[in-house]
Amino acid sequence: MRAKSRFAPSPTGPLHLGSLVTALASWLDARANGQDWYVRIEDLDPPREEPGASAMILMQLKAHGLHWDHWIDPKAHDGVLFQNTRTSHYQAALERLIAQGRAYLCSCSRKKLQYAIEAGKTIHNPDGEIIYPGYCRPQQQASWSPEGAPQRFEREDREGCAWRFRNPDGDDFVIRRADGFWAYHFAVVVDDAAQGITHILRGDDLLHSAPRHEALRKALGYPSISVQHVPVVKNELGEKLSKQTKALPLRTDNAEVIRLQLEFAWSHLEFHMPQGWIARVQGSWSRLRQQPIRPAAPAL
Ligand code: GLU
Numbered sequence: 001m002r003a004k005s006r007f008a009p010s011p012t013g014p015l016h017l018g019s020l021v022t023a024l025a026s027w028l029d030a031r032a033n034g035q036d037w038y039v040r041i042e043d044l045d046p047p048r049e050e051p052g053a054s055a056m057i058l059m060q061l062k063a064h065g066l067h068w069d070h071w072i073d074p075k076a077h078d079g080v081l082f083q084n085t086r087t088s089h090y091q092a093a094l095e096r097l098i099a100q101g102r103a104y105l106c107s108c109s110r111k112k113l114q115y116a117i118e119a120g121k122t123i124h125n126p127d128g129e130i131i132y133p134g135y136c137r138p139q140q141q142a143s144w145s146p147e148g149a150p151q152r153f154e155r156e157d158r159e160g161c162a163w164r165f166r167n168p169d170g171d172d173f174v175i176r177r178a179d180g181f182w183a184y185h186f187a188v189v190v191d192d193a194a195q196g197i198t199h200i201l202r203g204d205d206l207l208h209s210a211p212r213h214e215a216l217r218k219a220l221g222y223p224s225i226s227v228q229h230v231p232v233v234k235n236e237l238g239e240k241l242s243k244q245t246k247a248l249p250l251r252t253d254n255a256e257v258i259r260l261q262l263e264f265a266w267s268h269l270e271f272h273m274p275q276g277w278i279a280r281v282q283g284s285w286s287r288l289r290q291q292p293i294r295p296a297a298p299a300l
Helices: 017-033 052-061 087-099 112-119 184-196 204-219 257-272 275-290
Strands: 005-006 036-041 105-106 161-163 174-175 199-202 226-230
Touching: 005 017, 005 087, 005 199, 017 036, 017 199, 017 226, 017 257, 017 275, 036 052, 087 105, 087 161, 161 204, 161 226, 174 184, 174 199, 184 204, 199 204, 204 226, 257 275
Parallel strands: 005 036, 199 226
Antiparallel strands: 105 161, 161 174
């Protein structure tokens, strides 16, 4: 089976130099290794989305020569998988976890978790999230009836409750939020498996998510994936470039600017990625660099 990789932006805004670094790294890696490279739009959180951002992101990728392989699916658009079309698959995966006693309902509010921190019952993880102190965690694994149906756990959604993954290493994270939206950690694992992804190269802001994803893959019986991380680009205050830190959108209206943006991304990779990796992708970079650049309207 052909190896596959993907770039999976969230449409919270247009791409900026930080996201270009990740996209370029993942594209070069896939092209150098003869892998398919898909784009998946992670539009799971409508309140955080910016109207028009998905179309803008796709236009920005094309303008930088980062063309993707088409995901063939009736619901795909321009060969791109949109997570908002995948609800029934997430529901099916959740039901499998529930049936195995690996997902449970959690009614803990943010405030309750904050109290748990103040009372010294738990701590923050390296990403600043509160490690779930296990209040709603069922004490035992599901016990199985002769028909194979779980005995002990509720199966129905309850208003105001989230679904959590019962993680063997104790880090029980949310897989479906109390507001009904699917959590990134869950959808990403289900979709990587559905798309047959074998390799991932993404920003190191997601480094601590890797064990969560691997635990979920195991629980759902999905194959494991090789995951590598690229140091994210930071501004002069040491903050990750992002919409929140007011990163400027990539420009697509001028060939020289596009070239400079690509050169910036490449120098970041040259500086931060292992020598062996750079040597491996060098040929793909040289080819990308020689391609004519076609600026795209509208100017940002
Ligand atoms: N959607 C995530 C983001 O924009 C990336 C997910 C991933 O690569 O696993 O940060």
